[in-house]
């Protein structure tokens with residue numbers, strides 16, 4: 001095979017290859033282990049030198065599908081509890097295929113009115129879903145890291161302007177260091193955003209008086225009194241135990257001290273969907289910027305972050321002024337929607353479609369029901385942990401993460417034991433969850449985010465842990 005033009009007639013058949021393997025793959029997701037380590041050698045089939053002569057569309061896709069459906073980590077199934085990653089609802093998955101079929105240049109109205117108009121619709125729907133003010137500006141981003149980057153880039157621009165500097169045009173040189181305060185809950189992704197923005201990864205001052213990392217409000221007030229205009233990062237959903245910073249009190253302080261409040265709600269923003277947990281987010285509507293992530297609790301495929309900014313003009317100023325160097329991009333036409341100029345990316349896929357489809361398919365009620373099912377499942381797991389003499393709950397279950405460890409009788413070094421248990425769980429592959437460090441102890445911290453997860457999947461966590469604990473003790 002050579003020039004793809006000769007395979008134009010095979011384009012639909014090529015899609016059919018994937019559609020052909022999908023039913024068996026999807027049907028098997030509930031039963032299959034999350035990860036089968038014995039399939040790793042299959043990956044060798046994908047390696048080798050760059051082919052001189054192509055194998056043709058159908059052959060290449062059959063090969064990739066054959067290896068992929070077996071050797072993948074089946075993280076879109078119901079028992080992937082590692083990190084905080086959701087799966088992909090049927091509607092979102094279908095729309096993701098459509099995104100590829102239509103292959104729109106997603107950001108520019110001149111290139112695709114379909115994509116830009118849909119992005120506007122989903123941003124409005126998401127603001128409504130999270131009870132954020134309609135007046136907020138927004139943009140879809142590849143991930144929560146990029147959403148944090150988007151919010152913090154606006155914060156940096158605002159802060160520099162307080163010092164009389166246009167940071168977009170002139171950069172940070174000559175400015176003092178930007179004061180950034182948070183609790184110990186601050187996520188590595190906010191630090192990465194700071195690193196990329198030239199603010200320094202390690203320059204977040206974390207103000208906490210306890211070993212959990214929770215915010216010391218009095219220390220924050222004190223710091224703000226001394227710092228001048230500053231940026232505060234509030235964390236809505238901490239990754240070890242699902243705890244929240246006190247956003248309302250932080251908003252109060254930000255307003256009183258002329259500072260910027262950024263909220264990282266990568267998964268925690270979804271607490272807004274249930275009256276049982278929405279109180280955790282009180283005050284979020286007063287934030288200057290908010291970041292979140294659809295690939296987590298919305299259950300749309302990667303890549304699907306979103307950033308909201310109280311003053312929509314800030315997005316344009318922070319990302320839109322490309323100067324005169326790009327005249328061909330029809331800049332400066334105020335009537336054209338141009339999401340490329342509202343966020344850190346330029347060309348990008350039409351990532352609004354999966355979000356639109358899942359919200360249209362299941363609505364506010366459906367997504368609330370899913371979130372509440374996960375809240376119930378987290379409680380069920382927490383109750384199971386508390387009922388077991390060999391397990392210890394390390395933090396109250398506030399949301400969808402259960403933080404606990406194994407404490408079998410007679411084990412002196414619990415950190416070492418739980419580290420080994422964590423490795424054994426991943427090796428086993430029936431349920432997939434990792435370890436972390438919480439209050440100085442090695443813990444397990446399954447996060448329940450996938451739309452497919454049921455009570456049986458949760459109960460299997462406890463069964464697998466009991467079985468592997470017994471095996472490790474017998475070694």
Ligand SMILES: *Cc1c(COP(=O)(O)O)cnc(C)c1O
Pocket residue numbers: 084142143144145146187189190236237238239264265266267293305
């Ligand atoms: C997952 C997560 C992020 C980063 O999200 P990505 O989509 O991986 O970039 C940021 N903050 C919090 C609290 C998270 O849980």
